[in-house]
Amino acid sequence: MLSMVIQISVNSHDCTTIGTDFVTRRAAAARQSFRMSKYKVFVMRHGEGAWTKENRFCSWVDQRLSEDGVKEALACGHLLKEAGYHLDVVFTSLLSRSIHTAWLLLEAMGQEWVPVVRTWRLNERHYGALIGLNRAEMALNHGEEQVKQWRRSYDLTPPPIDESHPYFLEIYNDRRYSTCDVSKEDLPKSESLKDVLERLQPYWDGTIVPEIKQGKLVLISGHGNSCRALLKHLEGISDADIVNVTLPTGTPILIELDENFRPTKPMQLLGDQKAIQAAIRKVEDQGKVKQRA
Ligand SMILES: O=C(O)[C@H](O)COP(=O)(O)O
Structure with a gap:
């Protein structure tokens, strides 16, 4: 198992690493505090989606x-x-790529019976009017820094989607959004990462935490930005540091927490470290005019 579990190594000069110097500080804090781990939870971004190839x-x-x-x-x-894990419950968004990831993962584990609970509160960040647009073209027209701000800043909200948008009806007429705990009218039309955390945190506190407190091993099959929002909350990542956190697709992140749900050690991305770093670079590169080979 050890060879597969890679604790995040950080290099504050390398923006492809996750969490940058925040994780180093967390490691030092964890060493000093000697807090015992009481709970484990897995957070992961779904496997690569079909539109990744088109960079939209x-x-x-x-x-x-x-x-x-x-x-x-x-x-x-x-x-x-x-690694010998036995899951007790998996949480997904209402989007197929997150649900399919959970199904495939459970199938590969031989644990298909494990309950899968879906919620819109784990949906990907609502990108508003940017939905469907090509990131490299946006970088060409608006600059790479602007695209990075749209993608990774904490409180920047892109322009909202409106009825003239080509995907408006496809999204808001979808039956799944009549099943939410808010009315369709109150669903977001665009979100910053801060907004994502605000809609996710009540679900984390009210539904997921009680499961973990019962001793259940929970896996969250979410999206790049719903997972970033959750990690920001759990790991206490600052508004400034979260800009440098990019998550690869299909990589489980193990978080260990004490009895007060504070992390006891740096989160760990499980898998081959070189492959994980390459996967993070690939996601970062999506916002560049020219993609690296
Ligand atoms: O919404 C999307 O297209 C992705 O899931 C996340 O995109 P990002 O990496 O540009 O935030």
Whole structure:
């Protein structure tokens, strides 16, 4: 198992690492505090989605997994199975790519019976009017820094989607959004990461935490930005540091918490570290005019 569990190593000069110097500080704090781990929880971004190949902001458009995304989800399941984990409940968003990732992962673990609970509160960040647009073209027209701010800043909200948007009806006429705990009219039309955390945190506190407190091993199959919001909350990542946190697809992140739900050690991305770093670079590169080979 050890060879597969890679604690995040950080290099504050390398923006491809996750969490940058925040994680180093967390490691030092954890060493000093000697807090005992009481709970474990897995947070993971779904496997690669079909629109990743086209480099378009997908957000609330219900794209399915790409062929690589299917492989990633199965590989995660094999990894967790080999490490001997037994899941008790999996939480997903209402989007197919997050649900399929959970199904494939459970199938690969031979734990298909494990309950899967879906909520819109784990949906990808709502990218508003940016939905469907190509990131590299946006970088060409608006600059790479602007695209980075749209994608990674904490409190910048992109322009809202309106009825003239090509995906408006597809999203808001979808029956799944009549099942939410807020009315369709009150669902977001665009969100900052801060907004994502605000809609996610009540669900984390009210539904997920009680499961973990019962001793259940929970896996959250979320999205790049719903997972970033959750990690920000759990790890106490600052508004400034969260800008440098980019999550790879299909990589389980193990978080260990004490009895007060404070992290006891740096979060760990499980898998081959080189492959994980390459996957993070790939996601970062989506916002550049020219993608690295
Ligand atoms: O919504 C999307 O397209 C992705 O899931 C996340 O995109 P981002 O990496 O640009 O935030």
